[in-house]
Amino acid sequence: MILNWILSLVSAALLVLLYPRFNYVWLAPVALTPMLIACVRERDWKWRAAFGYAAGIVYWFGICNWIEWTLAHHAGISDFVAWFLFALFCLAKAAQMAAFAAAAGPILRTPLAVPGVAALWVVLEWTHSFTGFEWLNLGNAASDLSLPLRLAPITGVWGISFLFAMIAAALALIVTRRLFRTGPPLQTAWLLLVPLLWLLPDIPRYARGNTPAVVVQPDLDDETEWTQDLLRRTEERLTALSLSPLLLGNVAEGTAAQVVVWPEAPAPFYADDPGFLAMASCIAKSAHAAFLSGVVGRAAGGEPLNSALLVGPEGNVVSRYDKVNLVPFGEFVPWPFGLLTRKVSKEAGDFVPGHNVVVSSLDGHRIGAFICYESVFPGYIRRFTASGAEALFNLSNDGWFGRSAARYQHLLIVRMRAAENARWIVRATNDGITAVIDPAGRLLRKFEDYREVAGRLQFRYRDGLTPYVRFGDWFVALCALVAAAAGWLAIRPRMHPE
Numbered sequence: 014m015i016l017n018w019i020l021s022l023v024s025a026a027l028l029v030l031l032y033p034r035f036n037y038v039w040l041a042p043v044a045l046t047p048m049l050i051a052c053v054r055e056r057d058w059k060w061r062a063a064f065g066y067a068a069g070i071v072y073w074f075g076i077c078n079w080i081e082w083t084l085a086h087h088a089g090i091s092d093f094v095a096w097f098l099f100a101l102f103c104l105a106k107a108a109q110m111a112a113f114a115a116a117a118g119p120i121l122r123t124p125l126a127v128p129g130v131a132a133l134w135v136v137l138e139w140t141h142s143f144t145g146f147e148w149l150n151l152g153n154a155a156s157d158l159s160l161p162l163r164l165a166p167i168t169g170v171w172g173i174s175f176l177f178a179m180i181a182a183a184l185a186l187i188v189t190r191r192l193f194r195t196g197p198p199l200q201t202a203w204l205l206l207v208p209l210l211w212l213l214p215d216i217p218r219y220a221r222g223n224t225p226a227v228v229v230q231p232d233l234d235d236e237t238e239w240t241q242d243l244l245r246r247t248e249e250r251l252t253a254l255s256l257s258p259l260l261l262g263n264v265a266e267g268t269a270a271q272v273v274v275w276p277e278a279p280a281p282f283y284a285d286d287p288g289f290l291a292m293a294s295c296i297a298k299s300a301h302a303a304f305l306s307g308v309v310g311r312a313a314g315g316e317p318l319n320s321a322l323l324v325g326p327e328g329n330v331v332s333r334y335d336k337v338n339l340v341p342f343g344e345f346v347p348w349p350f351g352l353l354t355r356k357v358s359k360e361a362g363d364f365v366p367g368h369n370v371v372v373s374s375l376d377g378h379r380i381g382a383f384i385c386y387e388s389v390f391p392g393y394i395r396r397f398t399a400s401g402a403e404a405l406f407n408l409s410n411d412g413w414f415g416r417s418a419a420r421y422q423h424l425l426i427v428r429m430r431a432a433e434n435a436r437w438i439v440r441a442t443n444d445g446i447t448a449v450i451d452p453a454g455r456l457l458r459k460f461e462d463y464r465e466v467a468g469r470l471q472f473r474y475r476d477g478l479t480p481y482v483r484f485g486d487w488f489v490a491l492c493a494l495v496a497a498a499a500g501w502l503a504i505r506p507r508m509h510p511e
Contacts, residue, residue: 014060017051021064021114022071024048029075031154033421041154042180049130049185052118065114069107076149077102079417084342087235087413098342106146109137119503120496126186127203129499131179132492135171139489145341147389149422151177156428156454163213165432165454166479168488169391175492176210179203216453217435222471224404225270226439227260227300230447232465235279235412247280248292254467261300262469270302270469271376276441277307277319277385277410284308284322284333294328301326303375305382307408310335316365319344321382321408323373331374335367336384338393343386343413372400378474385409388427395482398434403474405436410443420446420462428454435479437472 027044030037085095120129141147152173155161164172255273262268297304310320319336345363372381381397411420424446431438432454440448445462449470
């Protein structure tokens with residue numbers, strides 16, 4: 014019994030070590046193996062659920078401990094309340110790992126043990142989007158592994174998660190068969206699928222960008238108490254950075270920037286403020302380029318919207334995208350937690366979500382801009398590309414994370430979205446990590462963190478749709494069928510003892 018507890022907690026530790034700041038990505042194919050060994054050894058589903066629950070608590074605490082810091086420093090609550098809320102978060106999210114461990118035990122004793130467990134893992138990962146908070150998936154560890162990454166444009170991150178979970182399950186069965194004389198007959202044949210990865214199309218080759226964007230990283234303090242004078246001076250400073258002749262290039266020489274990008278930022282830039290609109294128009298016309306910026310929009314009822322405003326080179330507003338997927342506690346406080354804390358954002362009132370994906374024209378091409386936390390939803394980001402976006406822009410304010418590993422985790426997630434969509438992503442952030450990412454998820458250039466700076470980031474437009482963009486989460490649906498079939502095989506002997 015004690016060994017099973019230890020094995021489950023080892024899996025939790027290995028999962029934490031996959032991601033920033035540790036980045037031991039080579040552990041991904043074996044991270045789940047210890048817990049699955051415990052699941053084979055333990056017959057009682059209640060104990061398996063307990064093992065999984067403990068592992069889930071350790072896992073979420075390990076990768077998301079920055080949540081406590083963010084709440085304590087930005088939500089106006091004490092450290093004690095912040096730790097209490099974070100503990101509730103870990104206890105709630107760990108339930109999915111408990112469900113996985115409880116169901117994995119009997120599935121590991123069926124002929125579909127290896128694919129069944131891997132499929133179950135994928136389905137439970139997919140449910141995170143519907144249970145309050147989505148963050149890292151197992152497949153995100155492959156952002157620097159070119160061979161598994163070949164799956165991303167076909168299956169999305171889910172196929173890579175399946176691959177790693179499948180290898181882990183096969184290894185667990187090998188170990189339990191040899192050391193503990195338990196488990197079904199050896200199922201190493203499933204590992205023969207791994208070499209088939211070499212038959213898949215390779216990831217896009219390295220290429221330099223050919224379209225310049227001037228990106229401003231303002232490095233604004235999230236706790237600034239804004240006055241009209243401070244706001245005016247900030248806008249003047251950022252405008253000067255944006256209009257640097259050295260950065261804008263020369264139209265005659267073909268080096269002119271096509272777009273000036275400001276990130277999502279804590280400054281009160283309002284989409285309906287005549288002063289801000291005049292400034293945005295001036296920047297666009299002076300630069301002979303489009304201007305894209307994070308702003309606060311207003312819904313029909315006056316509620317705030319987290320938005321991205323695009324102004325054309327002629328100074329006219331081209332489009333406004335309103336963020337659809339909001340951050341719990343960051344942009345709104347779920348009921349009934351409003352009794353304990355306010356949201357992280359300083360904007361008066363809870364933000365409300367937008368409703369539509371927006372793809373805009375830019376110099377004969379089409380672009381899509383998504384905002385911050387939305388990057389964690391692969392099925393949502395693909396909608397921009399499916400709607401015609403030839404390049405993607407991610408406007409973010411990772412200043413809420415402080416100097417924690419969360420900003421590097423977030424970058425890892427955005428890189429996977431680039432690989433799934435086979436699109437360049439220009440990432441503009443308040444204080445880092447501002448960067449350009451190619452269609453293979455490579456980080457080609459980044460700005461120095463925690464510094465006010467502006468620079469040129471080169472990207473390319475691409476057309477064509479990957480299978481994942483075209484067909485969406487088809488692989489998750491397939492995994493649901495496989496997991497259901499494996500579950501049926503697991504419970505059938507109990508239903509028909511004869």
